[in-house]
Structures are given as structure tokens and as C-alpha cells.
Amino acid sequence: MMQKQMKSRGPSDVAWTRLRKIVGLSSALGATFIIAACATEHPGITHCKILMQSSHCVEVPLASDVESREARAFAPSVQGKAAIYLLRPYSQKRSSTSSVYLDNKLLIILGPMTFARIDVEGRHRLRIETDDLASLEYDMKATTNVYxxxxxxxxxxxxxxxxSEIDEADAKKRVQRLDLVKPVIDSYMYQD
Structure with a gap:
């Protein structure tokens, strides 16, 4: 008569079984937290798609679709006035905003992949500040549109x-994929 030999489970086998269960439960719990965090809205952050990759970008106030279409039409300014088209067309520093000042007054806030149209007349100084980076300034006398x-x-x-200055044709191509930002103040029109 043949006897079946039972392999007994030693203390190390029991420990490994428990460890596998704990690791499995911990992984499931961790994945649940990650999924919940991605689905949750975060104040000041918006979901964006840059170069076909889903990402998080800083949220800036955007203009309406009607205002965006008008700005993208590049309508000429009234005699003696000019438009400044300011583009931030790339995604570097996606969690940072760029504050734009005209004559030391905060005018707009740019985010990655955004642009603004600022109608002006006369002489002005434009200053752009982003986080802890050096600010940049641009002096101009508004006679023609500037890009x-x-x-x-x-x-x-x-x-x-x-x-840097770019030409109108290049600006027209680039703004098609950018969002128009809303001004921080009520009026875009500045005079000397």
C-alpha cells in the first residue's frame, strides 16, 4: 500500500503567504489613492494636453470663444493705435504663471500655451515676471502691431x-493652437 506523503507547510511558507497578501492589498490601496488624486480637481491647476501628453498646467483666466476668434483674426488697430500680441507658446514651467505689467500695472497673467492681445497707443514699457526668474522688459512706441x-x-x-519679436505670419500660425487669456483689469486700452 502506498502512502501519500503530505508536505507540511513550515513557518517560512506561512510568512511568505501573508507577505504576498499584504503586498497585494497595499498595491490595490495605493492604486486607489493615485486614481482618486488624478480624478480630483486641484485649485489653480487645470488638465491640459501638450504634445499629445496629458498633463497638469497652472490655471489662468481665459477669454471667451468669441473674444478668442476676434483676437485670432488679427484685425488692424484704429489709426494711431497698435496691438501687442504676446505669446507664451510652449509648455516649459507648466506650473508657473507669467505676470505681464504695462507701465507697472498688472495687466494679464499668461500660462503655458496662451497668448494675449493688448491694444495700446503711445509709448509704453512692458515687463514680464515669472516666479523666481529674471524679469524681462520691452520698451515700445505704439505705431504698428508688435508680435x-x-x-x-x-x-x-x-x-x-x-x-523676442516674431513676424506676423509666424504669430498667426502659433496663436491657432493657443488660448487667449482674459485681462486682469477691465480695459486693454492704454494711452500715454
């Missing part, structure tokens, strides 16, 4: 702000 690109160039361990 400016504000870019935050990232390098290992540093970020450098850059402000």
Missing part, C-alpha cells in the same frame, strides 16, 4: 526667460 514671443528655455538645472 512678441515669451519663452522659458530649460537647460539642466536652470531656466532662462527670453523675449
Amino acid at each position: 512678441l514671443q515669451y519663452q522659458l528655455s530649460e537647460a539642466p538645472f536652470s531656466v532662462r526667460p527670453e523675449l
Whole structure:
């Protein structure tokens, strides 16, 4: 007669079984917290898609669809006045806003992938500040439309702000994929 030999489970087998259960439950619990955090709204942060990747970007006040279409039409300014188109067309420093001052008055707040149209007449100084980066200034006398690109160039361990003029054709192409921001104050029109 053959006897079945039972393999007894020793203390180490029981410990490994318990450990596997604990790890499995901990993983499920951790995944639940991650999913809940991603689905929760965070004040000041908006979900955005940049270069086909879902991400989180700082939230800035956006203009209506009607205002956006009008700004993208690049309508000419009235005689003696000019429009400043200010673009922040890239996604660097997505959690940072850029405060734009005109003659030392806060005018707009740009976020990544946004732009603004500012109608002005006369001489003005534009200043842009982003977090702990150096502020940039641009002096102008409004006679024709100006197209400016504000870019935050990232390098290992540093970020450098850059402000450059671009041509109208390039600005027209770039604003098509950007959101128009709302002004912080009620009026865009500034005079000397």
C-alpha cells in the first residue's frame, strides 16, 4: 500500500503567504489613492494636453470663444493705435504663471500655451515676471502691431526667460493652437 506523503507547510511558507497578501492589498490601496488624486480637481491647476501628453498646467483666466476668434483674426488697430500680441507658446514651467505689467500695472497673467492681445497707443514699457526668474522688459512706441514671443528655455538645472519679436505670419500660425487669456483689469486700452 502506498502512502501519500503530505508536505507540511513550515513557518517560512506561512510568512511568505501573508507577505504576498499584504503586498497585494497595499498595491490595490495605493492604486486607489493615485486614481482618486488624478480624478480630483486641484485649485489653480487645470488638465491640459501638450504634445499629445496629458498633463497638469497652472490655471489662468481665459477669454471667451468669441473674444478668442476676434483676437485670432488679427484685425488692424484704429489709426494711431497698435496691438501687442504676446505669446507664451510652449509648455516649459507648466506650473508657473507669467505676470505681464504695462507701465507697472498688472495687466494679464499668461500660462503655458496662451497668448494675449493688448491694444495700446503711445509709448509704453512692458515687463514680464515669472516666479523666481529674471524679469524681462520691452520698451515700445505704439505705431504698428508688435508680435512678441515669451519663452522659458530649460537647460539642466536652470531656466532662462527670453523675449523676442516674431513676424506676423509666424504669430498667426502659433496663436491657432493657443488660448487667449482674459485681462486682469477691465480695459486693454492704454494711452500715454
